[in-house]
Structures are given as C-alpha cells and as structure tokens.
Amino acid sequence: MSTRYLESLFNPASIAVIGASERADNLGGMVLRNLMSGGYPGRLLVVNRNDYENVHGVPCVKRVSRMEFSPDLAIICTPPDTVSKTIRRLGEAGVRTAIVMTGGMSRTHSKTGQPLMYSVRDAARETGIRVLGPNTIGLMVPARSLNATYAHMGVLPGRVAFVGQSGTIASSVIDWALARGVGFSYFLTLGDGMDIDHDDLIDYLAQDTQTRAILLHIEHIPNARRFMSAVRVASKTKPVIAVKSGRVPESEWFPHELPDGIRRSDPIYDAMLQRAGVLRVDGLGQMFDALETLTRMRPLRRESLAIMANGVGPGVLAVDRLADLGGELARLSETSINALAELLPPYWTRKNPIDLNYDASPELYGKAIKILAKDPEIANVLVLYAPSLTEDSLQIADAVVQAAKGTRLNIFTCWLGQATVMDARDEFYRAGLPSFFNPEKAVVAFMRHVRHQRVQRLLKETPESFTDHLSDHTKTRRVVMDALRSGRTHLSSQEAREVIDEYGINTIETIYCDDIEEVLEAFAIERRPVDVTIIHEQVCHPFVSLTVAQRRYKGTVQKLNSEAAIIDACRFLMDEYQKHFPASGFLGFAMQRSYQHVGGIEFSVGITRDAQFGPLVVCGASGAHVSVMTDRQIALPPLNMVLARELLRRTYMYRLLKEHSLKPDEDIRAVSETLVTLSQIVIDIPEIRGLEISPLLFNDQGAVAVNVAINLSETPGRPIIQPYPRELEEWLVLPKSGRRVIIRPALAEDEPAHRVFHELQSPESIRYRFFQYRKHFSREDVAQMVQIDYDREMVFIANAPKEDGEGEETLGTVRTWTDADNLQCEFAVMVHDKMKGEGLGVALMQKMIDYCRSRGTVEMVGTVLADNRPMLQLAEHLGFEIKYNVEEEVMDLRLVLNEPEKDWQKERLEKSAH
Template sequence: MSTRHLDALFNPKSIVILGASERSLNLGGIVLRNLLSSEYPGQLLVVNPNEYDNVHGIRCVKKVTKMPFTPDLAIVCTPPESVPRAIKKLGQMGVKTAMILTGGLSRTHSKSGRPLMYSVRDAAKASGIRILGPNTIGIMAPRNKVNATYLHMGALPGKIAFIGQSGTIASAVIDWAFSRGVGFSHFLTLGDSMDIDPDDLIDYLAQDRHTKAILLHIEMVPNPSRFISAVRAASRGKLVIGIKSGRVPESQWEPMPLADGITNGDAVFDALFRRAGILRVNGADEMFDALETLTRMKPVKKDTLAIMSNGLGPNVLAVDRLANLGGELAELSEKTIDAIAELMPPYWTRKNPIDLNYDASPETYSTVMDILAKDPNVSNVLVMYAPSLTEDSLQIADSVITKAKRARLNIFTCWLGQSTILDAREAFFEAGIPTFFSPEKAVKAFMHVVNHQRSQRLLKETPSSYSDYALDRAGARNIVHNAIRSGRNHLSNEEARQLIADYGVPTVETWYCDDIEEVVEIFKEVGGPINVTLLHEKSSHPFMEEKTGRGRYKTTIRRLNEEDTIISSCEELFVQYKEHFPNSGFLGYSVHRSHQHIGGLGFSLGITRDPKLGPLVVCGAAGASVNVMSDRRVALPPLNMVLAKDLLTQTYMYQLLKEYSYRPAQDIRAVCETLITLSQIVVDIPEIKGLEILPLLFNKGGVVAVDVAIDLGIPAKLSIQPYPAELTEWITLPKSKRRVEIRPIRGEDEPAHIEFHLKQSPESIRFRFFHYRKSFSHEELVQMVQIDYDREMVFVATVPKEEGAGNETLGTVRVWTDADNLQCEFAVMVSDELKGERLGFTLMNKMIEYCKSRGTVEMIGSVLPDNKPMLSLAEKLGFESKWDPEEEVMALRLPLNVPKDEWQKEQLK
C-alpha cells in the first residue's frame, strides 16, 4: 500500500493531456474542456502528433520529449497500442502520476501475445510513475478546481469522497448527487486498478481533513489484507459506506470459485465489510439515503424508534419495514401515553406507532413531540405526514423543524406525496433534517444509522478475557506435520478428533473398529445404545454434505441396542458406501455411545479457505439445513469473544438456541469459545485448509463435538494479522530484580491502562500528551489498546498484581507507521515509580529493533523542551534532535533503514 505521489493526482500544479484534439467526440478534448470549465488554475499542456499549435487555446506539442515543463499529472487518451510507450516516456521525463482513460488494454495484445496492460505496468514500474486506470473516467477534486474527467457534468464541492469501479455508474451518481445537493471532495473510478488500488486511495483520504465520508463502489478487492487495514484505520474517524456489485456468479466477469462449505459467495464480502467497519448498502439510492441520515442525524443513543403520522396506513408500512430489518419500536411510558391520550379521540390505540388522526394540526404535531422529548424511553422519532384538505403541509413541517432544533431527539421525516409537499421537503433539507419519500425508505435509512453504530461499537469493543486452558498446541502441530510428511492432504477421523481435543474442545468418546466383529465386541464392553459410523477416505474431508449430498443416504445409524441389529446395520452401511463411493477406500467403523442433547439442535462449525481472503471461520446449522436454511455465516479470524458472539448471532440457530436451551447464556458462551478455539487453531497451524465439526451438540457439561474432519494444504496467511505473541519476552529489572513481561498490547489491557494513567504524575501526563489530562474516555482508551498490528505497534511492560487478579502496567511504548512504511512516530511513558530501572531504554530499544525489522526507514518523535529525561534517553539511543519553532517542540529523528527509492528520499526531505 502506498500514498506515494497521490497528492500530485488530486492536487496537480500542472497537467498534460495526451491525445486531445478539438474534434467533438475526442476523449482528450472532452477532458480538456472539462478542465477549462472547472477553472483549473494550474498549467495545462497538450501532446498530439498532429500539426496543432494549440487545442482549445492550450499550447500543443508533438511529442512527450518536447514538453516545456514536467507536469505533475499526465492524462493519457491515446489508442491502446500507443499507451506503453507513452508511459515509458512520461516516466523518463519525471512525471509523477498518470491517468489512463483509454480502455481495452486488458483485451488488446502486443505482438508477443501478452495483454498491453502488462507492458504498461512494466513501463510504470521501471520509472516509479503511479498509474490510475486503465479505463478510468479520471478524477474530480472540486475544492482544487480539478475536473479531469469525460463526464457530462461536474461535481459540487463537498466533504464526500467517491471511489467507483464503473464509469457508467459514476456518471449516474454525479447526476443523482447534483439533484440532491450532495457535493464531493474527491470523485474518481479505479478502472482496471493496474497500480493504484482502493486501499491506496482510502489511506490518502483518511488523512484528508476536508473528507468526512468515503463512498465505495467495488466489484473486487485485489488485496484483502491491505484493504481491511486501510478501511479499519479510516472508519475510526470517517463514515465509510460501500456497495459491492457482482454479488452472484451470473453478474461476475470471471466468476470467483467458492470456498468449501460456502454456498453464497456474497456472505464472504459481508464478513469483510463488517470486520472493516464499512456500512454496506444495496445500490446508489440506498447509499445516498444512508449518507443523508448519517451525516445529518445525531448519534443514536437507543436503537428503538417512535413513529407518528396523521394516519394509520403510513404507520403500518413503517412498522412492517422496521420489523423486517430487525429494528424495534420504542416502548412509551404510561405517563407519555396518558399525555398524548388527552389530545386524541377516545378510540386512540394508546401505543407506538402514534396515529395523530387525519386532521392533526401543526399544534398537535408540536405538542406530541414535546411529550415524546420528555420520555426517557424515546430517542429517535420518525415524523410522517400525508396530504389532507384540513391542514397545510408546510405549516406542519415548520412546527416540526422548530421543535427539532431544540429537542434532544433524533428527528427525521417522511412527507408522502409529491406535488403539494415539495416546499415542505425543501424546508427540511434547508434545516438539515433528513427527509424521505416513503416510510420504507425512512426506516431503512434509520436502520443504517443503527447498524453503522453497532459496527463501530464492534470495532471499538474491548473483548472479554478468554483463557486458553491446558492446550497441547505442540501435540496438535505434530499431528499435522506427521500427516504432511507422510504425503497426506487430510487427517484421519481419529487424528482430527485428537487435534481439537488438544485445543480443549470436548469430543465424544469414540472407539475405532476394523470390521463388524470389533464393533460387536465394543458394544459388549460399552453397553447400549451406541451409534455406528462407516469411515472411508472421502468421509475424512470436511463439508462433504455440500459436495455430495451425503444426507441422501446414511453414514451413521443411531441408538443400536441389540447385537443382531448392529450387525445388520453395519452391513447396510457398507452396501450404501459401495453404492455411493465405490472408489473411496474403506477405513472401518467408529463407535460411540448415543449422545443425548437438547431439542435436537446441532451446530456446524469449522474453518474454510477463500481463494482471496484466506482462512474463514464458519458457523451455522448442521445437516441438510445448511443448504435449505442458508444458515452458514462466516467471519474473518482471529476472533475474540465479542466477534465470536457477533458471528453466532447472525445465524438462525442462535435464535433456536436461545429459545430451546435450558442454559442459554452458558451454551451461547460455549459455542463462542469453540469458535475462538477454531480461530486460534488456524492461527497456530496455517496448514489447515478446512475443518468441520459436524455436529456440535450439547450435554450437561456444555458442548461436545461428535464428528470432525480436517483437510490440509499449503500454509495460508490471514487477512487480518493475528496477535503477534512471538514478540513477547521477559526481562529482569536491574535494581529491583522484578521479572517483567514485555509484549504487544491486547484489548484486554484496557483496565490496566486506566490504572496506569491514573497513577502517573501530572508532569508525566503532560510530557506524554503535551497537556494535562485527568481522565480518558472509553473511546480514547480503545484507540490505545485495540490496534491494527499492520499499522501500529504498542509494547507494554507488565507484571502480575500482588493482590487480586489481573496485571499491572509499568510502561508502554507505541509507534504509528504511515501507509508507505517510511516514517513511524513514537510515544513512550514509564511509571514514575521505576526511575533508574532503564525500562524506558529497554522499551524504546525493543521498538526500534521491531521497526527496523519491518523495513521502516526512520523513526520520529516530538518532545517538549523541558522533558529532560526523554531528551537524554533519545540522545543515548542515537536520535538527532532539532528545535521546531512552529510547533514549539524538539523534533527527534532516528534513521532505521536506508531508503531504497528516489521517491522515498524525496518524501523524507
């Protein structure tokens, strides 16, 4: 990922257009006219091999080599076969960025038979020039007066950035946005994303103070790990809304293969968007509804909704949509109901939604809103109105606007109709109150707010502590490595069962038999009833029900209690096995006691591997219902208790478990702990390609795995970097001889972090944060402890508390690294009680070595001039220090690695 030269793309001081002419349909000419119309203030130049002195009044030269200056940005609109040479020449001339508007480079081939796009990529790589496209519409940056596109109209200036995939969709979005008065800070499409990817642009926009929201329209994610990291960083401070097109194989240019066990590939993108903090919408209309609500509405304190209208019909439509989307109505207090009842006819329903009657006046609307504002159960109100003969819609709108400005409530509106209510809608728009054309749209937009805040809470939630009790990770790894050494791509049933048992997942006690006689002997020893399963080579692979329709024949016969029945059942299993799997080697039988469990509920849990996103954790219903109910949900590992609970609650089985379990809280936690364990398994053993527990049942002690299958493959990297436990080390403090653990920070460290800051002196707090802080909010602490290990690193020095559970934090050092891995900025703080223990030096030294190993070029920091201890420490560590008169701090700099490229040297100047 890199933001290298992107400022030259969005804020170019000079632009050259290759291929522009004055022909009416000439692509370059259209772009030039748009630049002139936008009153672009920088230098413009045209390159065209024809004998033109100028094009639309702009100077024209015949060749790139004849350019009188080196432009920041080149816009290439020439035929496909000329583009590779043009990029090569532009790079040699020192041009930093180029946009290729020419299409068809992926389908036009050179003489060697290779698509021209690869020749362009090679030419760009040789000089380091950044490429947007090919097949992009170009870019708009209205604040900088840049409209370098071929679109039919320009964008209004605003605080929203749009990153699109399709030029046609982008054209419609611009038109749509203009009609709603929506403006943009940046607007572009990616085209074929040969070089500049969505994550590059998101990193750039995340740092842009003029951008408050980012709209994404994407068809694919080239690098999921980088994309998630970039969006997670951006979504902490900006609203990110995403549309994913190509959701089904029929709409994909090249249908993506599905991971084993996944029947709906779009569910994988749901998981990606949820984990990244993107609010997903289904279309441009919904996107702008969500944007209007999220940017105009106050933060939602409660997830419930009160609804009021001058008629029952709109209320019913709104409630139906709310229930369909998983929302809830606010429960009005008796005091509120009695107060509203005094205004209503005797037959009023006395409940939410509130029917104000067809003749409701502006005073009625105003009074009811006053009453609702006093109800602590009410936080959000949808106010609706349908045109009537008795009242004026604008007067009612004015009464709502007046109350909305002073009320603590979140108020949004729906004025139904068209011709007679346009003035009212315009009044709401001018007042900054979200307004919608239909009850369904209004409720959907409200639920966008609710879901977005839930998603943000998920990103910021401090996970519950989860201990990995008595795990035999070494034993589990040995099982896998032995299988790989023997040339197998899967584990046997017995090996798979042992592996999850080594990780603490309870399994059904199982006996393995080579033939029917051994099954009978086990029955005599164990007593009945028993379950018997026939094992063969193909049954050792996970997710076989989806691949083979295994539910159409028996693989297990249950509750056998007589010797003759056992023999005949084994024979029946063998006949069916030979019929359905004649080429799959026979492996014998497995036997276990018939297992009693609650309500017939069985979960299917496991691990699968997506071709792009890598390992996924899956959860849903066991058996044939997986396909019928579409109840398999997915999440990206690693998981903690909060994320595991979020995955579980998406399934239908979660509702059944809550309804039928005798101990719902304990059983829900047990399933979540199993999901976390599976997540840890794939972190520890990346060779596991697929794992399925089918089914996971319940007994008095909790969950128990009945059958397990595991596939193996080449090691796979997770899309989200797991906790880097390998960076943990122990040291001994020189004076007190205390043993201290130094490790990367975890979300569970929030309580210890609070105590650590409370114990610090005012001076230490001022040195660290440049001003005195008495306390920190939960959100601020989450930012400190819930980090993206791809972008940040925090090492904490910690010891067990002398009294009570938990740990005590003694010191911390953190770095923030830019998207280009050029600079990292450090901050360090050590407990006031540990002076002379060299803990600050140890923490800083560990961080310096870590950043060097990642290839970061230099470390920087800012220190108050009276912070003598830190300045002394920096000198010992080799930092250069220089007074910064603008910021009034000492600027520290420490080279870590030698810059590899010229652009790195230039950017570090």
C-alpha cells in the same frame, strides 16, 4: 498499498492531456474542455501526434519528449496499443501521475496474449509513475477547480469522497448527487485499477481533513488484506459506506472461485465489510439515504424510534417497515402521553406512532416535538407529513426545523408526495435534517444507521480473555506436517480428533478399529451398548458435497449390545458404503459408547479457505432438518469471544438455542469458545485448509464434537487480518525490584488493566503523555488504545503479576502509528509512576525501535513537551535527534531506522522535516 505521489494526482500544478483534439467526439478534447470550463488554475499542455499548434487555445506538442516542462499529471486518451509506450515515456520524463481513460484494454490483447492493461501496470512499475485506470472516468476535486473527466457535468464542492469502479455508475451518481444537493471533496473511478487501487485512495482520504465520509462502489477487491487494513483505519474516524455489485454468480464480472462449503461469495464480502466497520448498502439510492443519516444525524443514544404523522396511514407504513427490519418502537412516557392529550382529539390512540390528525398545524408539529424532547425514553423521531388542503407543507417544515434546534433529539423527516413538497424538502436539506421521499426509505435509512453504530460498537467491545496465547502445539503441528510429507491431503478421522482434542475441544470417546474382528475385541472389553460407524476416505474430507442418494446413506448403527448385532451391523455398513461410495477407500470402523449424554441443537462449525480472503470461520446448522448451506454464516479470523458471539447470533440455530436449550447461556458460551479455538487452530497451523465439526452437540461439560474432518494444503493460508504476533513476546527481570515482566503486543482483552494503568498515573505523567490534564478515561477511549491493527499499529505493554498475587497489572506501554507507505512511525511511551528508575522505559522503547527497524520503517518521530525532561533524556540516550519546534512550542524527536531507498521516499521525508 501506498499514497506515493497521490498529492500530485489530487493537486497537480500542471497537466498534460495526451491525445486531445478539437473533434467533437474526441475523448481528450472532452477532458480538456472540462478542465478549462471548470476553471483549472494550473498550467495546461496538449500532446498530439498531429502537428497542431494548439488545441482549444492550449499549446500542443507532437511528442512527450518535446514537452517543455514535466507536468505533475498526464491524462492519456490514446488508442489501447499506444498506452503502455506512452506511460513508459512519461515515467522516464519524470511525470509522477497519469490517468488512463482509454477503455477496452482488458479485452484488447498484446502479442503475448495478455490483456494490454497488464502492460500498463508493468510500465508503471518499471518507471515509478502512478497510474489511475485504465478505463476510468477520471477525477474531480471541486475545491481545487479540477474536473479531469469526460463526465457530462461537474459536481458540487462538499465533504464526501466517492471512489467507484464503473464510469457509467459514476455518471448516474453525479446526477443523483446534484439533485440531492450532495457535494464532493473527491470524485473518481478506478476503472481496471492496474496500479492505484481502493486501498491507496482510502489511505489518502482517511488522512484528508476535508473529507467527512467515504462512499465506495466495489466490483472486486484484488488485494483483500491491503483493502481490509486501509478501510479499518478509515472507518475509525469517518463513515465508510459501500455498495458491492456482483452479488450473485450471474452478475460477477470477475468470477469468484468459491471455497469448500460456501455457495455464494457475497456473504464473504458481507463478513469482511462488517469486520472493517463499513456500512454496506444494497444500491446507490440506499447509499445516499445512508449518507443522509450518518452525516446529518448525531450518534444514537437509543435505538428505538418515535413516529408522528398527520394521519394513521403513513405512520402504519413506517411501523410495518420498522418491524420487518427488527427495529423497535419507542415507548412514550405517561408524562408525554398526558401532554400530547391536551393537544390532540380525545380519540387519539395514546401511543406511538402519534397521529396528529389530518389538519395538524405548524404549531402542533412544533409543540409535539418539544414534548418528545423532554421525554428521557425518546431519542429519535421520524416526522411524517402528507399534503392537505388545510395546511402549507413549507410552513410545517419551518416549524419542524425551528423545533429541532437546540433539542437532543435526532429528527429526520418524510414529506410524502412530489409536486407540492419539494420546497419543504429543500428547507430540510438547508437545515441539515435528513429527509426522505417515503416512510419505508426513511425507516430503512434509520435502521442502517442503527446497524452501523452496532458494528462500530462491536469493534470497541472488550472481549473476555479465552484463548491461551502461550500454549505450545508442537505435537499437533507434527501430525499435520507428517501427513503432508507422506503425500496425504487430509488427516485420518483419528488424527483430526487428536488435533481438536489437544486444543481443548471436547470429543466423544472413540475407539478406531481396522476390521470387524477388532470391533469385536473392543466390544469384549466394553461390554455395554455401542455405536459403530464406518470410516472411508470421503468422510475424512470436510464440506463434502453429496448426491441425494448419498445423503440418505446410513454410516452409523447405534445401540448395539451383542456380538451378533455388531457383525450384522458392520456387514450392513459395508454394503451401504460400497453401494454409495465405491471409489472411496475403506479405512476401518469407529466405535463409541452409546448414551454418552450428548444431544440438543446440532451445529456445524469449521474452517474453510478462500483463494482471495484466506481462512474463514463458518458456523450454522447441521443435519437435514434445515438448510445447512443457507444457515452457514461467515467470519474472518482471528476471533475473540465478542466476535464469535456475533457470528453465532447471525445463525438460525442461535434462535433455536435461545428458545429450546435447557442452558442457553452456557451452550452459547460453549459454541463461542469452540469458534475462537477453531480460529486459533488455523492461525497456528496455516497448512489446515478445511476443518469441519458436524455435528457439534452438548453435554454437561459444554460443547462436544461428534464427527470431525480436516484436509490440508502445502501452501499455508494466511488471514487477511494480521493475528496476534505471539513471536514478539519477551520476558525480562527488572533490575531494582526483581519483578518478572512480560513485554508483549496489546490485546483487546487488555482494556480493563490498561484503564486502571491510566487512572493510577499522576496528573503530570498524564499531561506529558496526552499534552493536557485528563481525569477520566472512558472504556471506549481505552478500547481504541488496545484494539489495534497489527499491520498499521503496534502497542507493546509491560505486564506483571500484581504484588498481592491477584491477577496482572500493566506497568508500561509504548505505541507507534505507521503511515501507509511505512516511511514514518510516530511513537508515544508511558511508564507507571512507581516504575521510574527500573529501566522499563528504555526496554519498551528499544523493543519498539527494533520492531520498526525490522519491518523496514525508515524513521521514527515523536513530539515531547519542552519540560518533559525524563523523556528527553531517554530520547537522547536512544540516539534521537532533538529539535525545538518554535511554532508548536514542543520538542520534535527523530530517529533514522533505515536509509530511504527511493527518490520519492527522500522527497517525502525532506518535505515532512520542513
């Protein structure tokens, strides 16, 4: 993950095209012609082994070694077997970036049998050159007159970045975008992505002020953790819309090895993109429809929709689609109904959707919109029009545009038809109002806006505190490691119960017996009805796939109340086991009391592990009455209570729980707590490969695990989202007050205390921290401060018990934002006014300095107001270099943490210093 040299790729002062000639079908020649016709202002050079003086008027040399200058960018269009050698020579010549357009390198092999594209990767790594491709269509940056592609046409300048993987898909996007008037800040494809990948480009685009939205076409994600980290940062500041192709096994270009218990890989991508705040769409058409609404509509104050049309039919179509997608029709107020009644025929329906009648005039459309604008219940309006003999579609469009100006409404339109309404659609595009070709597409785009806003809101929700991050689970870890040392890949049923029991998940009281005699001895003590289950090796593994016959196998006999009944039951269970699982080793029996008062909706919850995406939390149905695999939903750990409830809400079983449970709220909380706990188990003990609780039932104490199975792996599984770094917690005692304070990384649950901390600060302290006076901090403002990606940010907070003993309070905080290359981190620190003189600021800053130094960050920088004497004194005490910034009239602070090792690092730091 690095933006190293990407500026040379996107803004090159000079370009060399390797392999260009004047042949009409020559790939390099096509690229060169596009560069020239696009008006590229920089210096051009051609390298061709034929002894040309020039190509299309551009000077040509025979070899890379004969180039008179070292270009910022080289574009390679030579045969596959020449590319890696060319990359190596360009890197040795000091060229910083290259675009490899040559195709077929994933299917052409070297003498070692490896695809040639990997030799390109190796050459790039050894020489330090950055490579886009191979097999890329190239790159366009319209604002810089750069068209370094072989595309059939250029793109319009704009504020949208497109990053694709397929050149043919990109070509169709170019046509599509031009027809819709969509312009681009950057347009490129990755091809095979041997070096520059999605995460590198997303990091660059997230910082680019000319890019308002990012469109992604994804076929596969080589490094899920890097991608997740980059896209989570980008989606906080601008919409990210993604199309993921290869949704079914038959269409996957890179076959995905499925984890246990998962039937398709696509839901994993769904879970990842949702967690990252990305809006996923199903195709290119939906991508541009979503772009229309996300970039042209305001944030939604409400999720309901009002619909108006010059006829019943279009409105009904829109309502049908809205209902299919779970949307909500807005309710008109009596005031709006009465006002509309004065304009409409007496037979109108007096409800939403609003039928304006076939002869609706421009004036009527305008007046209706103004009425809705005064209705506090109306926030979003879909305006529909079907061509008619009585009115002009363009005049009505003009009336809608004029009425929309100055209103608080989100207005989007659908002018049905084609031949007679194109001018009206162009009018909407120019006015910045989203417009669609049919009611269904309009509603789908609106609902995608709704869902995207829900995802963004979900990421800012403050979860209630649940997981105890201070708990020590040494005993549980010892059980797992002992099993691995003994050569086992799974825990016994009894060991698995002990693991979840120690984490606080309730289990049914169970007695384990080696044979029938031990079962009888245990029953002699119990002397009450019992259930007996046979235990063998296969049932100790989670997510076991069973044949039809095995699914009918009976492994438990219930309500046994005599020794004779127990003997008969055990013999029956042995016969059944030997018939259906002859190769699975016998491990004994489990005996449980009957009537332990558990029941209700049966859930299956657990952990599985994907080779690419790491541990996954799963939740869904248990039992044969519904399709377990179909209902199984996926989320990425770590989870908190908000994320756990969202995972649960996506299951079919959630609806059953809401409708049929006697205590739905309590049961929903119980399942959510169990999901959070499972998430924590796999973080604490990454050697757990899979864990399944099936069924999870309920009693008066909450959720209860009936059966549990755990399997193991010597290779730890790491979540692609960095979990809470518990090892960074530290206690200290303040010298003056003697208060005991914990300094630890921030959690999302810290939002309430963090908000109080800011609200209690003096106006001067707030000005020093935020460079302006602020009287109010919203919940969303503070949530963003504490809901962080530990891969990119760090926030240490100092917390202590309140002096009145009622809970904790935040006494200080320090944060850093680190760039994608881990070169620089920018810091900010603030300590509670009442803590001045306690040395808390020094402690917080020193902890952050040590942390950033340990992770290899090269420099720490900061900006301080010139009159902030306390901070300047602290910086001087800690060894910062302090300089006055004349342009900004602030003090720039800089502290070297580690020496830069690479030349590009030194160049970047020198440039930022000036």
